[in-house]
Amino acid sequence: MKQGNMMVEFLLSLSSDIALIRDKDDFLRVLRERLREVIHFNDIVINIFDEDGKSLVPYLYYSEGRRKNHPAFQRSGHSKLGGDQIFEAVMAAEQPQVFNVRKLLKVKNHPAYIPLFRETGIVEFSGIRLRTATHEIGCLFLFSEQTGTFPEPVLQLIKGVSHQLSIVLANMLANDRIASQLKEIEIYRQRLENKHPVRKKEIAQADLVGNSREMQQVFRLISQVAPADSTVLILGETGTGKELVSKAIHNHSTRRDKLLVKVNCAALPVNLIESELFGHEKGAFTGASERRIGKFEMAHGGTLLLDEIGELPLELQAKLLRVLQEREIERIGGKSPVRIDVRIIAATNRDLKKEVEAGRFRRDLFYRLNVFPIVLPPLRERKDEIPELAEYFLQRYAGKAGKSAMRLADGVKEEMMAYHWPGNVRELEHLIERSVLLSRGTVIEESFIRKSH
Numbered sequence: 001m002k003q004g005n006m007m008v009e010f011l012l013s014l015s016s017d018i019a020l021i022r023d024k025d026d027f028l029r030v031l032r033e034r035l036r037e038v039i040h041f042n043d044i045v046i047n048i049f050d051e052d053g054k055s056l057v058p059y060l061y062y063s064e065g066r067r068k069n070h071p072a073f074q075r076s077g078h079s080k081l082g083g084d085q086i087f088e089a090v091m092a093a094e095q096p097q098v099f100n101v102r103k104l105l106k107v108k109n110h111p112a113y114i115p116l117f118r119e120t121g122i123v124e125f126s127g128i129r130l131r132t133a134t135h136e137i138g139c140l141f142l143f144s145e146q147t148g149t150f151p152e153p154v155l156q157l158i159k160g161v162s163h164q165l166s167i168v169l170a171n172m173l174a175n176d177r178i179a180s181q182l183k184e185i186e187i188y189r190q191r192l193e194n195k196h197p198v199r200k201k202e203i204a205q206a207d208l209v210g211n212s213r214e215m216q217q218v219f220r221l222i223s224q225v226a227p228a229d230s231t232v233l234i235l236g237e238t239g240t241g242k243e244l245v246s247k248a249i250h251n252h253s254t255r256r257d258k259l260l261v262k263v264n265c266a267a268l269p270v271n272l273i274e275s276e277l278f279g280h281e282k283g284a285f286t287g288a289s290e291r292r293i294g295k296f297e298m299a300h301g302g303t304l305l306l307d308e309i310g311e312l313p314l315e316l317q318a319k320l321l322r323v324l325q326e327r328e329i330e331r332i333g334g335k336s337p338v339r340i341d342v343r344i345i346a347a348t349n350r351d352l353k354k355e356v357e358a359g360r361f362r363r364d365l366f367y368r369l370n371v372f373p374i375v376l377p378p379l380r381e382r383k384d385e386i387p388e389l390a391e392y393f394l395q396r397y398a399g400k401a402g403k404s405a406m407r408l409a410d411g412v413k414e415e416m417m418a419y420h421w422p423g424n425v426r427e428l429e430h431l432i433e434r435s436v437l438l439s440r441g442t443v444i445e446e447s448f449i450r451k452s453h
């Protein structure tokens with residue numbers, strides 16, 4: 001009874017140390033220091049299953065005595081284990097198994113490492129499998145230079161410890177997996193950035209022009225929300241500058257050194273958007289001949305612009321909602337989820353509230369996205385801005401065309417003010433570009449408005 005109490009006490013205090021483990025070094029230190037208080041072992045090894053799920057590889061190991069500098073114990077971490085009677089016995093049993101080296105040497109076909117144990121002073125060792133409710137993880141071995149290290153109460157303790165270790169190990173392995181996935185994404189992203197060096201420049205030059213009251217309000221909203229990292233919903237007709245606003249938000253956020261990745265939700269059929277957003281593993285479906293990283297992963301650390309979000313099919317709206325809630329994605333055909341840190345900016349020219357009422361857009365997703373809405377008014381509602389925008393585009397396109405400063409004739413200006421601009425700023429921009437190219441002198445005498453429709 002007394003022994004039982006001590007064991008519970010030990011396991012409790014071990015679990016509080018275990019909760020503080022951050023990495024392999026911590027783990028090894030806790031095992032060595034804490035387990036030694038109650039078990040007189042010399043060496044410790046934890047083996048885990050390799051990716052193939054069949055062989056075991058050393059994950060953590062500590063040796064002392066003659067084994068410390070012995071080349072056979074300087075494991076690279078790549079030597080495959082398992083498939084011999086020792087591992088089979090350990091992996092098949094609920095209880096810890098104890099092995100005596102002298103006795104093993106008498107058994108026919110003993111594993112090749114047993115004589116080495118004897119040469120380097122190991123007398124007995126115990127092994128127990130490590131598993132959680134859902135996963136086989138590997139096994140733990142404790143080695144001793146003396147006999148009598150593993151009496152029954154110690155074996156019970158090892159069993160108790162093995163449950164705790166299995167959980168820590170499962171978490172550490174999941175974190176390792178995520179870290180290696182993130183590394184892979186980083187490499188991919190750098191490749192992408194090197195391939196498109198102009199992108200960053202373009203983004204840096206994203207200038208928004210606008211002196212109207214409405215646009216001044218938009219600028220205020222941008223500077224409020226940009227550093228806050230919250231989700232932004234940009235609403236406005238086509239060509240009102242939604243993409244430009246998203247670039248401005250990204251450029252003024254702490255994520256500015258990472259990518260702003262854009263997905264056009266209207267441009268692709270359902271099955272392709274899913275893989276575009278979340279990526280897929282090699283062989284996930286017919287035609288998936290290569291692993292593909294999705295836009296969410298590409299935007300990790302940065303911003304993801306979900307353009308035309310109103311066009312996203314309902315089926316994918318549910319998946320997107322889950323990703324936004326859980327902050328992790330699953331590649332199509334992938335085995336484990338990937339954590340992502342992405343700021344979401346969604347944009348649409350649809351009236352999302354009406355879409356919700358019509359049952360075409362999920363209400364819960366709408367609320368998730370509508371955290372900080374920015375509405376861009378159509379150009380016809382901020383006509384006082386037309387001269388300024390026209391002037392801005394005029395200088396830009398005259399410069400590009402190698403022409404000297406140009407100006408608009410008064411009649412052209414009036415015509416522009418009277419027009420209703422269904423294509424908004426984009427239409428104005430194209431019109432000016434065309435006018436610059438078609439005009440001979442420095443004054444644009446003719447409006448080309450009607451010709452553009």
Ligand SMILES: Nc1ncnc2c1ncn2[C@@H]1O[C@H](COP(=O)(O)OP(=O)(O)OP(=O)(O)O)[C@@H](O)[C@H]1O
Pocket residue numbers: 207208209210236237238239240241242243244245349425426429
């Ligand atoms: N306030 C502005 N200042 C300068 N340029 C602007 C402004 N608003 C829009 N533009 C220009 O107009 C064009 C259209 O803008 P943008 O692509 O951001 O619009 P959008 O609302 O995302 O359009 P769509 O809904 O069709 O995708 C771009 O070339 C952009 O540079």
